[in-house]
């Protein structure tokens with residue numbers, strides 16, 4: 001039976017069909033929905049981890065226990081999980097171990113566009129790259145088999161267009177008859193100390209040679225011979241773009257992008273007059289093909305930055321004089337106002353940024369919905385590097401500054417991000433007595449990626465009630481003496497807390513306590529009374545516009561007089577933040 | 592079957608239900624026996640940002656994204672977004688848009704005005720333009736939330752797919768208790 005599945009749904013289905021028993025992940029676009037779909041299969045024990053390193057280690061542990069195990073993350077998550085990945089390459093596996101890394105060329109929702117294929121080569125583990133949802137399913141199954149056959153973790157590389165693209169998929173059955181998990185003592189393989197690791201390393205190198213040979217004849221690497229003039233090597237979604245952009249070209253479609261099948265590439269090169277490599281981001285395949293002594297063109301034509309598309313490929317080949325594309329009529333439109341993302345109406349983060357701006361804080365920021373606090377009219381975030389960096393960067397920054405400037409440094413971090421990698425940073429800050437202020441925006445959820453539970457939210461991935469990290473207590477045990485909790489809907493209290501803690505020449509933490517407005521379930525987020533602007537009292541001073549709530553609209557007066565503010569009752573959550581800004585008492589409960 | 596691919600773009604504002612509409616379309620094309628691919632961006636764009644979803648169907652579809660300037664149908668959920676993405680279309684394409692406005696941040700803040708006379712501007716470049724009072728018709732069907740379904744109905748008329756297939760796709764994708772109103776909304780859109 002055929003179904004229409006996203007790549008992420010198909011990865012989940014593939015894990016199920018492969019007999020996977022344990023899955024762990026930390027959310028991150030575009031990988032998040034893999035685990036959210038794995039929970040549809042009760043045979044798999046699936047859970048969120050606080051970060052990607054932990055997720056991969058959970059999967060490694062399950063593999064060592066004999067189960068097929070899956071870990072999923074976005075590309076930057078692999079940076080966090082790199083440590084276990086590199087050594088798991090040496091230990092190899094017991095049960096099959098698969099790591100899905102989802103790249104984000106074009107940075108639709110990411111802070112960089114690193115190319116995960118480099119990790120496969122760096123860690124010396126094979127990597128498969130599916131080109132549609134059917135392959136997401138099939139390659140996941142194959143990855144588990146290869147993992148056991150070659151005794152190695154296997155990486156699957158996805159990207160935004162594969163993970164969030166949908167296409168038709170033929171479903172299969174779950175495999176049965178896999179060996180039952182059990183404990184096996186195997187120190188030479190599983191205890192990576194120098195003596196053992198020295199024995200394992202040559203096995204890793206041999207494994208790569210064998211995998212390359214496997215790739216020479218594996219069905220997932222295939223030649224599609226058409227014209228003998230132009231040949232293109234490609235993989236993943238780029239294969240789809242190439243087929244569409246260059247329908248007459250011969251194609252070598254690689255399903256395994258590391259290690260490369262050297263013989264097959266040689267054979268393909270010998271069949272075409274001109275050889276090209278078309279790939280998104282780095283010249284990963286191209287550099288290796290060139291190192292094999294095979295002439296080809298790659299990044300001479302296509303960009304190192306951003307996504308490719310059929311149009312971009314055609315334009316590149318046209319520009320190089322290889323094909324001729326008929327110029328199409330460009331449709332001109334007048335410039336129109338942009339529509340960037342914004343925090344939701346009633347978002348508990350908004351008032352904090354408003355007050356940080358007024359307090360002239362220098363905000364080392366972090367990653368989450370609150371990163372939008374850098375945008376106008378809030379303009380209250382000054383740095384954003386990677387998850388957890390806000391606190392450690394503030395700690396480093398104050399060391400470099402004179403005392404008057406030290407005061408201005410405030411780190412802002414979300415609850416999920418704090419639990420991901422912020423705890424270590426806060427420990428450092430307390431330990432080394434860095435006099436910065438930290439604000440933990442505890443909205444009880446991992447909101448940015450679509451509201452996933454986290455260790456402080458009280459629920460697991462499957463919605464079971466569980467333990468809940470007490471964030472104030474955690475800060476105290478890390479050594480922070482000044483910890484206070486504030487209601488971010490109370491602007492005065494928030495302002496007072498920020499000012500007092502900024503002026504304190506010691507490490508301190510402020511924790512906000514309002515949940516994300518999009519959390520489902522009345523017991524967590526409760527909507528307030530919808531507000532309205534009394535048009536008689538509104539003087540048009542625009543004070544309420546300074547928080548950038550999407551529910552408040554400025555309506556200019558057609559006769560040239562001052563305009564007035566309006567509140568959209570459909571959008572307002574009744575947070576009262578705008579009401580506190582109005583000096584004329586014009587904002588009140590809707591009658 | 593010919594090898595032509597039909598390229599549909601659904602555009603609007605994050606939170607308007609574009610994903611569900613594109614799922615229903617894809618489902619219908621699959622049920623009608625076509626190859627289908629669909630692509631969209633989740634994440635940042637959900638927070639009230641501008642959203643584009645691509646749906647393509649035909650005998651065999653390769654790229655999940657519609658090549659630049661190859662769109663056959665633009666399905667707009669919001670007027671400004673409809674106008675913004677006209678450049679994705681090929682000359683002579685069809686535009687079906689909801690007559691619905693959501694002010695972008697600069698307009699909310701009084702720093703810019705919502706562009707005027709957009710329907711006229713769209714019509715000038717794309718004569719095959721249908722402006723639909725999605726909310727109004729949905730209200731008549733029984734629930735303003737069925738506006739997207741009215742729009743789907745209007746778009747469906749431009750696609751050679753049997754009534755029964757649409758019915759089947761709606762039955763599969765729309766929650767049971769909302770089905771009756773949505774079928775009605777769809778039929779109203781189909782009559783436009």
Ligand SMILES: Cc1ncc(C[n+]2csc(CCOP(=O)(O)OP(=O)(O)O)c2C)c(N)n1
Nearest residue numbers: 028077367368369414415416417446447448
């Ligand atoms: C290493 C890494 N993993 C995952 C992500 C994706 N990501 C960005 S922000 C975020 C979580 C934000 O949650 P939280 O800190 O609670 O802030 P909120 O969005 O709830 O305001 C995640 C998972 C990332 N950018 N980097």
Ligand code: SF4
Nearest residue numbers: 344347369447516517
């Ligand atoms: S999803 Fe939640 S945390 Fe994110 S902007 Fe909306 S209200 Fe704020």
Ligand code: SF4
Nearest residue numbers: 346549572575576578
């Ligand atoms: S109370 Fe004011 S700030 Fe809060 S959601 Fe309503 S309009 Fe926006």
